[in-house]
Amino acid sequence: MKILVIGAGQMGSGIAHVAAQSGHTVLLNDRAPEFIERGLGVIAKNLNRSVEKGKLDAAERDAILARIVPHPALERLDGVEIAIEAASEHLETKLELFRKLDAELPPSAILASNTSSISITLLGGATKRAERVIGMHFMNPVPVMALVEIIRGIATSQETYDFTESLAKQMGKTPVEVRDFPGFVSNRVLMPMINEAIYALYEGVGSVEAIDTVMKLGMNHPMGPLTLADFIGLDTCLAIMNVLYDGFADSKYRPCPLLKQYVAAGWLGRKSGRGFYTYN
16 A cells, blocks of 8 residues: 655654554655655664564565655655645644645545544545545554544545554554544543643642652553653644634633743753753
């Protein structure tokens, strides 16, 4: 199968990795060739780590990398059966991409979004193939995490769902069907918890380390919510909280002022070197 992945960042490179590892040809696209090269470098680094651990041999690594083809322009897309969009969590960016993909992809191709909160129905409405638009929300880091949330828009066909579910299983993932509500299941539960942890910091209830330690040792979470927020990206956390707040019109989803302040300052977490923690 030929799969187009749009976005070679943390999520897109992970999706390209697992798609190629499951035997598919991947066209990897991003806004600039250097972003694609950076994504390929991350994939190669992760595969090399698997070789060092004895999980792959060098020949398998090379075969996986050979199946990932840099594709800087969204054109010449004949033969693509599914496009998986993994661009930034920004509605207008995604709508523009879906309009472009709808015009360039073969009529039979499926358009999937890795969005973590934006309405699949809304994305489908920007195209002339709403029945072939679906959500395919991978978890981060993609090569490690087993879950894929599969989200139907109001017009998504059963054929499209079945194809997407089968592809997720081919990639070694566990697909779970959820309905098209803001945040789906994963982020409707996770992000308010992270936001509440930020409120606890904002209100002086505990330090960053105290809040994370309580959740790790008291609730058996593998990492604290503020560490996790830094890992996800505080700009992404804020974008998802805004989707929840706007989508439900419920004050319980209002983003913490401290989260908004950190994003305004450019303190986005690991990717910027500073968030609730400082990174080298």
